[in-house]
Amino acid sequence: MFNRIVSGIRSIGHRVIESIWRLGLASRFFMLVLLKSGTSFRRFGLVIRELYYSGVLSLIIIVVSGLFVGMVLGLQGYETLQKYGSESAVGTLVALSLVRELGPVVAALLFASRAGSAITAEIGLMKATEQLEAMALMAVDPIARIVAPRFWAGVISMPLLAAIFSVMGIYGGHLVTVIFIGVDEGSYWSQMQSAVDFRFDILNGFIKSCFFGVAVTAIAVFEGYNAPPTAEGVSGATTRTVVTSSLVILGLDFVLTAFMFRGVS
């Protein structure tokens, strides 16, 4: 009985120590990527290639989901607002919720599952097939040549994807509420313009998406680079990338929102 309690406590301690150790490893890896990212700016072609894979190929999912999220927001917002006779404020509702929250967060979640998982799987498989070791043997630093360009491509494409998501959502809401339901077009845009502020809303949303871009790609490259070099290990690392980055996005979103919108009327 007593031994069982001790071993239970021990297993908790072991898990905590291991997760802290892993966090430290991740931070050291992150610093290493930052230190070695000189190459990706000198040879920008590497980053452009990765921008194609993580940015351009994510466009379809971002555009379509943005459109549908905006359409649903427009429908639901209209349903609720018309009870209070203020259906003309639906533009404000759609724009504010997209620009402040849904644009950065949903775009980052989609990006994590579309591009983050691909980055992890690619790097993990390179490690499993000993391509990274081969590179190191040829005196090519795999972090500078493989990891850093993928990291920077993700950091660059994330804010752009979030902005595209928000714009598509606003036009999706416009499609449903103005064209299908018949809310006045002028009040849709003008109420939106009077409520959305450049600095408070758009700039803060942009900053949020930059943070998410760094978080998602840093997690993706870390999990890929530290994946056990087996088929099972790579699949586990890919799963962990999606789960961890989704949780980090949502947690980080709360913290950033608390800092940005506290006390702002």
Next chain:
Amino acid sequence: MQRTALDFWVGLFVLIGITALMILSMKVGNLSVYNTSQNYVLTGHFENIGGLKVRAPVKSAGVVVGRVTDIQFSTQTYDAVVTMSLDSRFPFPKDTFASILTAGLLGEQYIGLAAGGDEVMLKDGDKLMKTNSAMVLEELIGRFLFDKASESD
């Protein structure tokens, strides 16, 4: 994939992204109205500003002519000092009447300007002399009940 095709798609992606940011700031955030026009600043003392907030619109005849930029409490006169920035395309006469109004029954509060007949126009940094406080719902109901009670006596 061919290098030129790759460059093309990435360039297109970055252009679309930047266009989206521009649409957000120009069309949705209405950034152009803030910066391109010249502004002049007026202050006004109000006994009670109700729920007026910084960035609330300043309207005349229902048209937005400026925004509230600052709200302070004055310890000399014990009232609220509201600073507002107005578009200099819209000059107002010296005896303009400023009152705090509410959009709809429960809507946001804004400052309504009613132009007077003075020949002299307000300049940058001037003070609005004629102001009217916000209508506070509790005071209004209280006054109404008081009137009713005194009627029935």
